[in-house]
Amino acid sequence: MLEELDGLDRVERAQYxxxxxxxFSEVPEVIATRPFPENRRVPKCESEAFVWAQDQDDGxxxxxxxxxxxxxxxxxxxxxxxDETLSGQPVDQVASVPPDIVHRIFGRQLSMGKxxxxxxxxxxxxxxxxxxxxxx
Amino acid sequence: xSDINSRGYANADALVSxxxxxxxxxxxxxxxxxxxxxxxxxxxxxxxxxxEIDWAADLNDQLRRDYLDRDGFASLMSSKGISNDxxxxxxxxxxxxxxxxxxxxxQLFGHTNAKIMDGGRLKWEAEGRELTREAPNVxxxxxxxxxxxDSVVRAFRDDVLTHIGISGxxxxxxxxxxxxxxxxxxxxxxxxGALRGxxxxxxANVPWATAAxxxxxxxxxxxxxxxxxxxxxxxxxxxxxxxxxIGERSSHTWFVLTNLLGYGNVKNYDGSWTEWGNxxxxxxxx
Numbered sequence: 001m002l003e004e005l006d007g008l009d010r011v012e013r014a015q016y017x018x019x020x021x022x023x024f025s026e027v028p029e030v031i032a033t034r035p036f037p038e039n040r041r042v043p044k045c046e047s048e049a050f051v052w053a054q055d056q057d058d059g060x061x062x063x064x065x066x067x068x069x070x071x072x073x074x075x076x077x078x079x080x081x082x083d084e085t086l087s088g089q090p091v092d093q094v095a096s097v098p099p100d101i102v103h104r105i106f107g108r109q110l111s112m113g114k115x116x117x118x119x120x121x122x123x124x125x126x127x128x129x130x131x132x133x134x135x136x
Numbered sequence: 137x138s139d140i141n142s143r144g145y146a147n148a149d150a151l152v153s154x155x156x157x158x159x160x161x162x163x164x165x166x167x168x169x170x171x172x173x174x175x176x177x178x179x180x181x182x183x184x185x186x187x188e189i190d191w192a193a194d195l196n197d198q199l200r201r202d203y204l205d206r207d208g209f210a211s212l213m214s215s216k217g218i219s220n221d222x223x224x225x226x227x228x229x230x231x232x233x234x235x236x237x238x239x240x241x242x243q244l245f246g247h248t249n250a251k252i253m254d255g256g257r258l259k260w261e262a263e264g265r266e267l268t269r270e271a272p273n274v275x276x277x278x279x280x281x282x283x284x285x286d287s288v289v290r291a292f293r294d295d296v297l298t299h300i301g302i303s304g305x306x307x308x309x310x311x312x313x314x315x316x317x318x319x320x321x322x323x324x325x326x327x328x329g330a331l332r333g334x335x336x337x338x339x340a341n342v343p344w345a346t347a348a349x350x351x352x353x354x355x356x357x358x359x360x361x362x363x364x365x366x367x368x369x370x371x372x373x374x375x376x377x378x379x380x381x382i383g384e385r386s387s388h389t390w391f392v393l394t395n396l397l398g399y400g401n402v403k404n405y406d407g408s409w410t411e412w413g414n415x416x417x418x419x420x421x422x
Contacts, residue, residue, distance in 0.1 A: 010193055014179045021176060070261070071229060073176040109192035111173045112329075112381070 001085065002104055013107060017077040024076035027052055027064035036066055042124045045117035047072025049079065053128035061094065061132065062087045063125055074106065078118050081105060082125050094129035097122060140254060144357030146398025150391070151254045151354065152225055154263055161185055166223045167216065170257070171234040173384075181267030183227070183260060187216045187274055191234045191384065195241050201407075203284065209245045210281035217274035220247070227253035227260065231345070231352040237387040240404055244284045252391065255353040262351065289390070291377045291403035293411055293418070296336060300419065305374045306339035307364075309389045310381060310409065315341040317422040330413025334422040336379065340368040344385040347392045360397055372399050379405040379412075 008016060031052050032040065042049040048068035053061040063086055065079030086094045099119035103110055106118065140151045152160075161168045161183060168186040170178050178188040189195065194212055197204055204212065218224060224242065226235035232252055242250045253260070261267070286292075291299070299306065313319035317333030335341065346363050347355055354360070364370045376393060378386040383406030393399040405412075412418055 010175070010190070011179075014175050018176050018179050021180070071174065071177065071258070073180045074174050077176060106175065109190070110175070111192070111384075114173050 001081065002101075005105060010107065010109075017106065018073065020080045021073045021077035023080050024065075024067070027066045031064050032066070036068075042117070042120045044120045045075065046113070047075035047117055049075045049117070049121050051121065051124045051128070053125065053132075055132070056088070058088075060088045060091060061129060063128075065121070074114060074118060075121065078102070078105070078121050082121065086125055086129075091129045091132050095126050095133055097126050099123045099126070138356065143354075145396045146357070147395045150251055150395035152251050153254055154260050154265065157183065157225060157227070157253050157260075158265060161225070165221065166225065167218050168253075169216065169218075169224055169226045169235075169238065171226055171228040171238045172257070173228075173230050173234055177229055177257065179269065181269055184266055184268045184270070185272050186227075187272060189216065189226075189238055191237055195238060203241055203244065206245070206281045206283050209284070210279045213247075213279035213281065214276050215274075217277045219277040219279055221249070222277070224250040225253055226250060227256045229257050231258070231348045231388065232256040233344075233384045233388050236391040237384045240289060240387040240390055243289050244286060245281050246285065255351055258352045289394075289403055291379075291405040293405075293407055293415065295403065296377060296379075296405055296412070297418065299375070299377050300337055303338060305370055305376045306336055307368060307370070307376060307378045307386075307389060307393075308335045308339040308341050308380070309344040309378060309386045310335075310341070311343055312341060314381070314409070315339075317420075330381075330409050332413045332420055334413075334420040335409075336412060337419050337421045339379070339421075342368050342389070344380070344388045347389065354392065354396060357396060360392060364393065364397065370399075372397060374399070374401070376402045377405050378402060379408040381409045382406065383408050 005013060036050045040050040040052055042051055050066040052064040056062055063083045067075045099122040102115055102118040140153055141148050160166055162185045168183050169189050170182050170186045171189050172178060195203055226239050228235040235252055239250045308315050315335045347360060349355055378389045380386040383404055386404050390402055390404045393402045
């Protein structure tokens with residue numbers, strides 16, 4: 001995905017990410033219902049994103065996201081990307097994903113405010129993986 | 137929120153309502169421009185006929201930290217179907233931060249026939265108005281841009297140092313935590329971070345959002361005077377410099393002071409805290 005994004009210009013990248021955002025499916029009710037617990041809220045994310053990491057039988061994690069801000073289109077795209085790329089992957093690999101990867105995904109011109117919120121989604125997701133590693 | 141013309145603004149013509157845009161957005165001689173922080177918002181749906189101007193990709197020089205030059209601005213305007221006499225109406229996310237930023241940059245090239253849609257994208261959406269993903273078919277326009285004039289509404293670091301020397305009025309529009317130096321931005325983002333926290337000596341802290349209502353519209357002139365004159369001690373005759381982190385939030389306050397309250401000499405220090413907080417030897421207060 002990153003290599004594909006690297007080859008896109010700004011407009012193509014936006015279109016690609018928008019299509020991902022359209023694929024966003026919210027956390028299923030079996031995992032969480034509103035009002036979502038505050039301890040699942042992503043800090044610093046003005047799109048009001050929430051993260052859940054569901055333990056799988058094979059030791060990996062299945063990630064779920066909710067984005068409460070209707071303008072949180074980038075956050076929804078980020079949720080789709082994180083679910084597609086982190087769910088089912090070895091936990092140690094998930095734990096090592098750096099938060100500044102958001103700039104490679106969204107482009108170097110991402111503003112700091114937006115970048116902070118998206119990076120916090122990555123950080124929260126990888127924190128869940130680190131937490132599992134520490135408990136093993 | 138009340139009708140724009142009843143709010144007591146010095147230059148009510150600088151604002152248009154969502155109703156006005158719905159009625160006149162596609163008139164000849166009018167170009168609606170969306171400018172956002174979120175790069176996915178415009179392609180996700182915009183006001184029919186609106187073009188996009190991106191604060192980073194379109195308005196900034198891609199090598200130096202500066203704005204585009206005369207040729208770049210003329211080329212940008214042409215590509216967006218804007219001629220010298222086009223009425224440009226800007227709107228965007230975050231209560232029009234980036235719309236005000238773009239409008240401020242338009243002033244550097246003398247394009248004063250530019251307005252803000254009150255309430256921005258949030259209000260348009262909240263009113264259930266039409267959004268489209270269809271890119272407008274815009275014919276290139278002819279645009280003759282003058283040389284960029286930074287002398288009127290833009291302040292540089294040395295201007296700020298001089299301003300400190302004469303105890304000039306300054307408004308830091310960042311959050312109280314940034315103003316106090318309690319908060320420095322994430323170390324993962326050094327491109328917009330700063331090595332030192334605090335504020336420029338003598339600056340009053342009036343966060344930009346105090347000028348906005350919950351729905352993103354601007355407060356009326358009486359409320360704005362209470363904030364900037366009653367609380368912060370400004371006077372409309374003052375020379376004022378406003379700043380934030382990179383000059384976008386302070387563009388919002390620049391717009392308020394200049395257009396809504398009629399201040400005649402307000403400059404935006406776009407270097408802002410990312411320059412000041414990294415500069416060697418400049419004074420800082422906490």
